[in-house]
Amino acid sequence: MAGIYIHIPFCSSKCAYCDFYSVPALEFKADYIKALKKEIRLRMPEFRDAIKNEPVKTIYFGGGTPSALSPKELQEIYTELANSIDLSNVAEITMEANPDDLTDEYIKELTSLDTLHVNRMSIGTQTFNDTMLKLFRRRHNAEAATEAVERVKRHGITNISLDLIYAYPEETTETLSEDIEKLTSLRPTHISAYQLTYEPGTTLTKLVKDGKVKPLAENECVTLYHQLVNTLEQAGYAQYEISNFSLPGYESKHNSSYWDMTPYLGLGPSAHSFYSNDRMHNPAALTKYIKLLNDDKIPAEAEGLTKHELYNDFIITSLRTRRGIDTEELRKRFGNTFHDYFMSQLQSRIQPKLYERCDDGAIRLTQEGILVSDSVFTELIWV
Numbered sequence: 001m002a003g004i005y006i007h008i009p010f011c012s013s014k015c016a017y018c019d020f021y022s023v024p025a026l027e028f029k030a031d032y033i034k035a036l037k038k039e040i041r042l043r044m045p046e047f048r049d050a051i052k053n054e055p056v057k058t059i060y061f062g063g064g065t066p067s068a069l070s071p072k073e074l075q076e077i078y079t080e081l082a083n084s085i086d087l088s089n090v091a092e093i094t095m096e097a098n099p100d101d102l103t104d105e106y107i108k109e110l111t112s113l114d115t116l117h118v119n120r121m122s123i124g125t126q127t128f129n130d131t132m133l134k135l136f137r138r139r140h141n142a143e144a145a146t147e148a149v150e151r152v153k154r155h156g157i158t159n160i161s162l163d164l165i166y167a168y169p170e171e172t173t174e175t176l177s178e179d180i181e182k183l184t185s186l187r188p189t190h191i192s193a194y195q196l197t198y199e200p201g202t203t204l205t206k207l208v209k210d211g212k213v214k215p216l217a218e219n220e221c222v223t224l225y226h227q228l229v230n231t232l233e234q235a236g237y238a239q240y241e242i243s244n245f246s247l248p249g250y251e252s253k254h255n256s257s258y259w260d261m262t263p264y265l266g267l268g269p270s271a272h273s274f275y276s277n278d279r280m281h282n283p284a285a286l287t288k289y290i291k292l293l294n295d296d297k298i299p300a301e302a303e304g305l306t307k308h309e310l311y312n313d314f315i316i317t318s319l320r321t322r323r324g325i326d327t328e329e330l331r332k333r334f335g336n337t338f339h340d341y342f343m344s345q346l347q348s349r350i351q352p353k354l355y356e357r358c359d360d361g362a363i364r365l366t367q368e369g370i371l372v373s374d375s376v377f378t379e380l381i382w383v
Ligand code: SF4
Pocket: 010, 011, 013, 014, 015, 018, 019, 020, 022, 063, 064, 065, 098, 124
């Protein structure tokens, strides 16, 4: 199977913690859509060839803010895709959306399109604490987010993923309980929960440098992480990847394919692709992206991955999942040398309490291992 990711690079304002590529330049919408359609036409023959007869199973409109485009504009992009590749096997079409864009009219129009049928929505709720939403410079408040989720459900899209940011400044076990309670009372099928990080160049990081915001201490973050995992599990959400939880059967098919190293085509500025055993990336610059395509040039640059880098990707992505590493699959893909290297590093460098063997023989991180996953990965990758 294969997947397609489309990056919609517009956000009307920048959230304080965000370092994803997005611009507030909605006046470029028409030029962007024209360029994107050309990218689809130029790149699809190679992608079709690379995936051979594997069916495309998932489409993901991510961003930025896909809901910054009108439903008709999203359908225009989808139609271009459908003209270029067989989409008859697509089982999941996800769209990320900001709560404040999800008006009744917007969802009504989206759910009555002729050809594009979005059947999964990922909504950027983040937290239900209005003070934090203000600090994060989100455009919605908790009430608006709650109403948006209910509205989407009323219009028939019931497969909904909600985002949660935890370990924000001054967060306590009480505020996290409140957030989780509100979140789970909306009964999403899926939850993506991320610990707040302070990325270089973001407004939030500047506030920390200026002494206006104080990040939580490491031990407080650990306490909140355990609370998050335990509470979500009790509410029926299984942790199937470090940051992702779902009700049974509602794991994100699209994201699971990233972790399985399934081929995918990434379209739009800053999008990444993976196929033919290589990664490619598009420039994270809207005007450059548009110019390249106006000149009939493919914007993707191949990274030329070595076998060692592919092995490293495989180790990291597999160990992020609860399924873990299938060591026989590792041997099949990379041969005995890599398999034996992994086993010897694991046994000599990683404390036994940080990993476990599953019933099917796969190796996965324990909760303790997840907390120090970056240092575990450093020991296991090939440098
Ligand atoms: S809406 Fe999403 S992509 Fe846009 S600035 Fe906020 S977090 Fe970043």
